[in-house]
Amino acid sequence: MLSIRKLHAGVAGKEILRGIDLEVRAGEVHAVMGPNGSGKSTLAQVLAGHPGFVVTSGEVLYDGRDLLELPPEERARAGLFLAFQYPVEIPGVPTAEFLKAAVNAVREHRGLEELDAMEFLTLLKERMKLVDMDPAFMSRPVNEGFSGGEKKRNEILQMAVLEPRLAILDETDSGLDIDALRTVADGINRLRRPDNAIVLVTHYQRLLEYITPDRVHVLSGGRIVKSGDRTLAHELEARGYEWLETAAEATPR
Amino acid sequence: MSGSGNQKIIEEFANRAYPYGFVSAVESDSTPPGLDEDIVRTISAKKSEPKFMLDWRLRAYRHWRTLERAAGEPRWANLRYPAIDYDRIVYYSAPKQKVAARLEDVDPEILRTFEKLGIPLDERKRLSGVAVDAVFDSVSVGTTFKEKLGELGIIFCSFSEAVQAHPALVERHLGSVVPYTDNFYASLNSAVFSDGSFCYVPRGVRCPMELSTYFRINSAGSGQFERTLIVAEEGSYVSYLEGCTAPMRDENQLHAAVVELVAAEGAHIKYSTVQNWYAGDREGKGGIFNFVTKRGKCAGARSRISWTQVETGSAITWKYPSVILQGDESVGEFYSVALTNHHQQADTGTKMIHLGKNTRSTILSKGISAGHGSNTYRGLVKVLPRAANARNYTQCDSMLLGSQCAAHTFPYIEVANRSAVVEHEASTRKISDEQLFYCKQRGLSGENAVSMIVNGFCKEIFRNLPMEFAVEASRLLSVSLEGSVG
Numbered sequence: 001m002l003s004i005r006k007l008h009a010g011v012a013g014k015e016i017l018r019g020i021d022l023e024v025r026a027g028e029v030h031a032v033m034g035p036n037g038s039g040k041s042t043l044a045q046v047l048a049g050h051p052g053f054v055v056t057s058g059e060v061l062y063d064g065r066d067l068l069e070l071p072p073e074e075r076a077r078a079g080l081f082l083a084f085q086y087p088v089e090i091p092g093v094p095t096a097e098f099l100k101a102a103v104n105a106v107r108e109h110r111g112l113e114e115l116d117a118m119e120f121l122t123l124l125k126e127r128m129k130l131v132d133m134d135p136a137f138m139s140r141p142v143n144e145g146f147s148g149g150e151k152k153r154n155e156i157l158q159m160a161v162l163e164p165r166l167a168i169l170d171e172t173d174s175g176l177d178i179d180a181l182r183t184v185a186d187g188i189n190r191l192r193r194p195d196n197a198i199v200l201v202t203h204y205q206r207l208l209e210y211i212t213p214d215r216v217h218v219l220s221g222g223r224i225v226k227s228g229d230r231t232l233a234h235e236l237e238a239r240g241y242e243w244l245e246t247a248a249e250a251t252p253r
Numbered sequence: 254m255s256g257s258g259n260q261k262i263i264e265e266f267a268n269r270a271y272p273y274g275f276v277s278a279v280e281s282d283s284t285p286p287g288l289d290e291d292i293v294r295t296i297s298a299k300k301s302e303p304k305f306m307l308d309w310r311l312r313a314y315r316h317w318r319t320l321e322r323a324a325g326e327p328r329w330a331n332l333r334y335p336a337i338d339y340d341r342i343v344y345y346s347a348p349k350q351k352v353a354a355r356l357e358d359v360d361p362e363i364l365r366t367f368e369k370l371g372i373p374l375d376e377r378k379r380l381s382g383v384a385v386d387a388v389f390d391s392v393s394v395g396t397t398f399k400e401k402l403g404e405l406g407i408i409f410c411s412f413s414e415a416v417q418a419h420p421a422l423v424e425r426h427l428g429s430v431v432p433y434t435d436n437f438y439a440s441l442n443s444a445v446f447s448d449g450s451f452c453y454v455p456r457g458v459r460c461p462m463e464l465s466t467y468f469r470i471n472s473a474g475s476g477q478f479e480r481t482l483i484v485a486e487e488g489s490y491v492s493y494l495e496g497c498t499a500p501m502r503d504e505n506q507l508h509a510a511v512v513e514l515v516a517a518e519g520a521h522i523k524y525s526t527v528q529n530w531y532a533g534d535r536e537g538k539g540g541i542f543n544f545v546t547k548r549g550k551c552a553g554a555r556s557r558i559s560w561t562q563v564e565t566g567s568a569i570t571w572k573y574p575s576v577i578l579q580g581d582e583s584v585g586e587f588y589s590v591a592l593t594n595h596h597q598q599a600d601t602g603t604k605m606i607h608l609g610k611n612t613r614s615t616i617l618s619k620g621i622s623a624g625h626g627s628n629t630y631r632g633l634v635k636v637l638p639r640a641a642n643a644r645n646y647t648q649c650d651s652m653l654l655g656s657q658c659a660a661h662t663f664p665y666i667e668v669a670n671r672s673a674v675v676e677h678e679a680s681t682r683k684i685s686d687e688q689l690f691y692c693k694q695r696g697l698s699g700e701n702a703v704s705m706i707v708n709g710f711c712k713e714i715f716r717n718l719p720m721e722f723a724v725e726a727s728r729l730l731s732v733s734l735e736g737s738v739g
Contacts (some may be wrong), residue, residue: 048694051686076696088691092709098695101705105696158695220459 001026001197002047002067008059009046015056016042018222024166025193029128031208032201032218032235035163035241040201041085043219044170048074062166076102077109083155085201090142096124097155098142099161106162123247127160131187148175156187166198167191173207185210204232218244242252280614283475288339290314293444296345297609300447302411305424313433313443320437327437330600331629331661334505335543342507344445346475356470386411386450386466398462402418407491408453409464412480415451418442422453426484429622430513430550438509438544438571442478446511451619454489454520463719465494467512476507483513485520487553492523494722496681505533505568509544518553518580523561525718526574527726529733530566537596537625538567547574551583551609559586560603565733568597573631575604578612578640585614590735592628593658602632602663605675607643616647619711622658623734629661636673644671651681652710654703655732704731 001043002024010016016039024030031229034040046053047060049072060067067075090098103123104114115123128135143151152172158165169188173181190213192198200207208216208230216232217224218241225244236244284292293314297307326337329547386409392460393736402409408419414421450466468479485491524547533540543566549558560574570593576585580667587603605614620628628651636643658660662679693704708715708727715723 028535048690050690071693072690073693073698076694082694084691084694088685088687090691090706090709092712093708101697101701102695105698105701109696144441162695238574246313253418 001063002199003059003061004047004058005053007043007046007060009042009053009058010057010246011053016022016053016222017046019058019220020222020224022217024197024199026165026197029192029198029211030201031213031216032199032219032224033203033205033216033236036203038219039054039222040219042169042222043172044082044199047168048072048080050209057139066088073105074109077106079106079230081159081162081164081167081191083107083152083159083167085170085172085174087146087151087155089143089144089146093142095142096121096138096140097136099124099158102158103161104109124161129200130160130190132159132183133157148179149177152184153187156184159173160187163191165195166197166199168193168201170201171203172200173202173204178247181207182210199226205237220244256626259535260655261653262696266365269482278520281346281475282344284512286341286343288314288342288344288445292344296445296447299345299347301414301706302416303420305420306416306435308527309428309433310444312731313440314445316434317437317440317444320411320440325437329662330571330631331627332571332598332600334598335506337542339441343475344478345447351492359465362501374408374565377678386464402460402462402464404456404595405458405461407458407460408451409521410451412446412451412482415482419453420641421452422484423451423482423531426482426513426515428476428513430515430548431511431546433551434545436546439511439546442480442509442511442546446478446480447573448509449481450483452491453481454483454485454491455599456486456517458486459489460491463492465493467496474508478508479510481510481512483522483524484515484517485517485522485556486586487517488519489517490521490523492719493525494719495524495526496529503638505540505542505543510546512545512547512574514549514558515677516549516553516556516558516583519555521559522549523559524549525576525722526560526562526564527718527722528562528564528566529729530571532566532597532733534567535595535624537568540597541566542569543567544569545572548586548604549575550577550579551580551585551612553583554580556580557584557586559717561588561713561714562590562601563714563718563729564591564599564601565590565605565729567599570597570599570601572599572601572674573603575606575633576614577608578643579608580612581609582611583609584612586717587614587618588717589618590621590711590714590730591619591628592621592623592730593628593631594733596622598629600628600629600631602630604633604635605645605646607634607636607640610639610641612640613645614643614645616645616649617713618649619708619714620648620649620651620656621730621734622660623654623711625657627659627661629663631663631665632674634677635665636675639673640670643670645673645675647675647677648712649677649679651679652707653681653683654707654727677725684733706735707731707734 004020004022007017007020034041055068100120133153213230216228218226282297293310297310431439433440454460457473516522530541530614551558558576578585585605591599591601593599603616618630622628628648629651634645649662664677666675715726718726
């Protein structure tokens, strides 16, 4: 579904990703781990098409198409979803209205009819149960005045409503207390399907206690320095990232 | 997103076409350009006015002349435009056909014009619940639902008709809120106004439908000077809507209107405007110069006047719908969205004059600037010595789209009573790149994202508009912003 090959990217002359290779197939859950500053969030933003980052070389294929050619809204309509590390506030725009516009933009792209207000509300109510969200949030402006945990839940809710093919979750676990973490993880697990894929970007392995990844990758200095199965996450928890960073420096470029 | 990508979306958003710019082929009866006492007499004679009207017009004209000779147009507003040549303006232009007694007799071309604008005058085609007075150039061409309103004692007709049929009411209230000496444009209007709407709601009557006037400028070279007077007697209620469009022309056209509202004890007048006069082209050529004086008087205790305006049109907007809070416990409200795109300039706001005890006022202003637009909020909150416990809350928010536009805020606060509480809040914001990226990541186009964010910014104002108008206002805002996204 997603093939990243020798991807180099950065901001304003500063290279952050220095040759990423990653293969994600339908039905898989991948965890991308790494210390602060290793390029995890940059990878997530580059895949979603954040205009602040420049891709200098390499390619990304999404369902066989050149992902980097597409503007961000077309990537989204093609089923790529990014759960933001810092969800953005949009004053004055009710969450439900925002989500309805998003759902209908994606549906239009897929050649489906627009959902009317009633159909959308039915869908929304059903999906809200997944993340245990108070319906009162839907009439409040997008993320405005939401607590950190509420913002993260709202991201997962949007994912549940938009049903992406490929979901990239950027530090969705950060700032969550244990109950919220469990709710969010439950929600994500219920969205796992054989025809979609999830990439979890995380600093800690605690999220992986609730969501079992098929593959774990360690990012350091802008490259994947080690990949393995779920046991790699435990090893990281026990040994920290330093032993891998040393390994990274030894790797030829 | 790079600033430039962002900028591009905002620009595209701002560059949509004006759909009401057509001209109708209607013969008109006009006075020659320029203004003197004879022209004033001609206008009055054409309308077969009683003597008090002519005398009032002449006093207004003489006053205006002294202002014009002394200092000319007021120049204190934050607006730049070439001086207006008052000798080149045609002060009276009316469709040649006489005012029709029945709608069926109105020139079909005029009826078609209003149909094209989405304002069918045929009562059967009207959405129920809205009565319309249509003003074409300077003359009212038809008022709907008159009989139905008449049963309740509500008078809703053109100003000319009111002068003929209800001279005592007109004489009593005309100029009682905006005297002819008020300001340069109000004096000019008082001398030459040719028509407008008149509305009288008797004691205790709640007007069952929205009353609406639709103003259309058609003739070239003519100014439009209409006058609206609304009187709400004790305990009555009326909601009034006003809409405006004009053809696209290369020259600037002057529009100088006056609106007066009088609310007696316990009465409530809700006045809503969607102003979409032609704004000029992208380079700032043409467009309406809109110099308007709107003021309401809360004459009785516990009366209430609410102004809601959505200003998206005109090359120049100079307008301060105000409330004189004379009655104790009276309430004044001003809710405004003003959008300036391309080279449009607006200097708009309100005046809340607190005279009575326990009077309250609320000002909510949202200014949106795009392209090279300049948007100024100018407002006065004045609390006089005997206005004990007066209260005002003002909030002025500006949104800037792009980097070539401007937003200004000039609040004037004059308080002469220690018990007054006056609050002022202001903010300026831009649509951030992060907000746009977030919306796009959810599949929204940049244009839809900007439209949604701008509409969200204005939501508190739209909430005060009647339902049908709120939808129209929201759509209009998107259209007016076209080509402005970033």
